[in-house]
Amino acid sequence: xxxxxxxxxxxxxxxxxxxxxxxxxxxxxxxxxxxxxxxxxxxxxxxxxxxxxxxxxxxxxxxxxxxxxxxxxxxxxxxxxxxxxxxxxxxxxxxxxxxxxxxxxxxxxxxxxxxxxxxxxxxxxxxxxxxxxxxxxxxxxxxxxxxxxxxxxxxxxxxxxxxxxxxxxxxxxxxxxxxxxxxxxxxxxxxxxxxxxxxxxxxxxxxxxxxxxxxxxxxxxxxxxxxxxxxxxxxxxxxxxxxxxxxxxxxxxxxxxxxxxxxxxxxxxxxxxxxxxxxxxxxxxxxxxxxxxxxxxxxxxxxxxxxxxxxxxxxxxxxxxxxxxxxxxxxxxxxxxxxxxxxxxxxxxxxxxxxxxxxxxxxxxxxxxxxxxxxxxxxxxxxxxxxxxxxxxxxxxxxxxxxxxxxxxxxxxxxxxxxxxxxxxxxxxxxxxxxxxxxxxxxxxxxxxxxxxxxxxxxxxxxxxxxxxxxxxxxxxxxxxxxxxxxxxxxxxxxx
Numbered sequence: 297x298x299x300x301x302x303x304x305x306x307x308x309x310x311x312x313x314x315x316x317x318x319x320x321x322x323x324x325x326x327x328x329x330x331x332x333x334x335x336x337x338x339x340x341x342x343x344x345x346x347x348x349x350x351x352x353x354x355x356x357x358x359x360x361x362x363x364x365x366x367x368x369x370x371x372x373x374x375x376x377x378x379x380x381x382x383x384x385x386x387x388x389x390x391x392x393x394x395x396x397x398x399x400x401x402x403x404x405x406x407x408x409x410x411x412x413x414x415x416x417x418x419x420x421x422x423x424x425x426x427x428x429x430x431x432x433x434x435x436x437x438x439x440x441x442x443x444x445x446x447x448x449x450x451x452x453x454x455x456x457x458x459x460x461x462x463x464x465x466x467x468x469x470x471x472x473x474x475x476x477x478x479x480x481x482x483x484x485x486x487x488x489x490x491x492x493x494x495x496x497x498x499x500x501x502x503x504x505x506x507x508x509x510x511x512x513x514x515x516x517x518x519x520x521x522x523x524x525x526x527x528x529x530x531x532x533x534x535x536x537x538x539x540x541x542x543x544x545x546x547x548x549x550x551x552x553x554x555x556x557x558x559x560x561x562x563x564x565x566x567x568x569x570x571x572x573x574x575x576x577x578x579x580x581x582x583x584x585x586x587x588x589x590x591x592x593x594x595x596x597x598x599x600x601x602x603x604x605x606x607x608x609x610x611x612x613x614x615x616x617x618x619x620x621x622x623x624x625x626x627x628x629x630x631x632x633x634x635x636x637x638x639x640x641x642x643x644x645x646x647x648x649x650x651x652x653x654x655x656x657x658x659x660x661x662x663x664x665x666x667x668x669x670x671x672x673x674x675x676x677x678x679x680x681x682x683x684x685x686x687x688x689x690x691x692x693x694x695x696x697x698x699x700x701x702x703x704x705x706x707x708x709x710x711x712x713x714x715x716x717x718x719x720x721x722x723x724x725x726x727x728x729x730x731x732x733x734x735x736x737x738x739x740x741x742x743x744x745x746x747x748x749x750x751x752x753x754x755x756x757x758x759x760x761x762x763x764x765x766x767x768x769x770x771x772x773x774x775x776x777x778x779x780x781x782x783x784x785x786x787x788x789x790x791x792x
Contacts, residue, residue, distance in 0.1 A: 344470030451525030644706025
């Protein structure tokens, strides 16, 4: 739905009208030197920015038809200011800014670290709505492992997890600040552009076409997705008539069909586990790129083409990975972690339903997988910290946050919890969790409190040991399980 903004307060408008010609330089000169801020996330201390809450992003992207050249872009941000601000910081890097306005008035700007620091003509008061417009470029080149744009064989896609959305567009790039998105993508008319949400218009200009998409639910910046390429959009229906749309290379349309047609059944299975699908549409984006990972971008999960074409991957394994990314739509996308240290709630749950699906559909024992995870768990904790207190990623390699302990090491916590409180209580917990926190953010403390409420007893000691201890506690119901050093530590962790 369109965001209706209140007009500027009269006093502020009058001050702006008088001071716009002179105040920018005077205010900037009176302030201390600009510096990156961040909201203090222990794992990504410079991500996010204090003082405002983003309500909506409006992204205009113009693709030149070559994926090695910068895109022209305009990012409009509607926000509510939560404290008096003389400056406001945005996360942005790997692009060139040519103009910034605040409420349609020119603003000065500078960069510090990976922050774009904006000084409006006059300070902004707490409680006021504000519109920031940044005219910039968005550069798809650079090392592939830094995230942001992914260059595909026929165009571009996005992979913004964990902290790379600001390599694409100016933003408050932290999952704690979810917002609605509108995308307008202009590209050569021979190509197809797709983004999160539902189509909201298409205008042909002859040589180029502009595609518009809008989300109906708030979204974290790391989950944004834009695909541009020689693609076909395949439509079908999911449970309850849910629109399912998949995006594949046109040349791969028939090759991918055996996989694409599985999604409605997988959606139905997940709804049986945790309740109604939380968004307006779903589908898979099969990118012609060697990413080394899959990614749960909201309503349109990103998959590398090789997952579906490499013969060494058995069918049951590919199916379970598809369910992993689908499960993230509930766990991580709809219910989003408030801090990156809450990541175990995303990946642990996605790995849990991946394993449960493999057991139910392919006879791959969940208990055997959890026993193997238990054996390796002490080594995983030593390598990356316990599930709810992960060590920071290595410098210059942010993707190293995604270690084994946040996958099967965290699914193991859920297995232990089910053993502790019983299967029926565990199922009630899962359904309550995604219903109570839908379209919101939540923390580990929220999850443990709800688990204790449903179990009807204090689980503080249980969660303290399973989530924060350096050593893995005994497994309820399996006193014979033993830990040992992992036989093969993963050296190339992958998100998703």
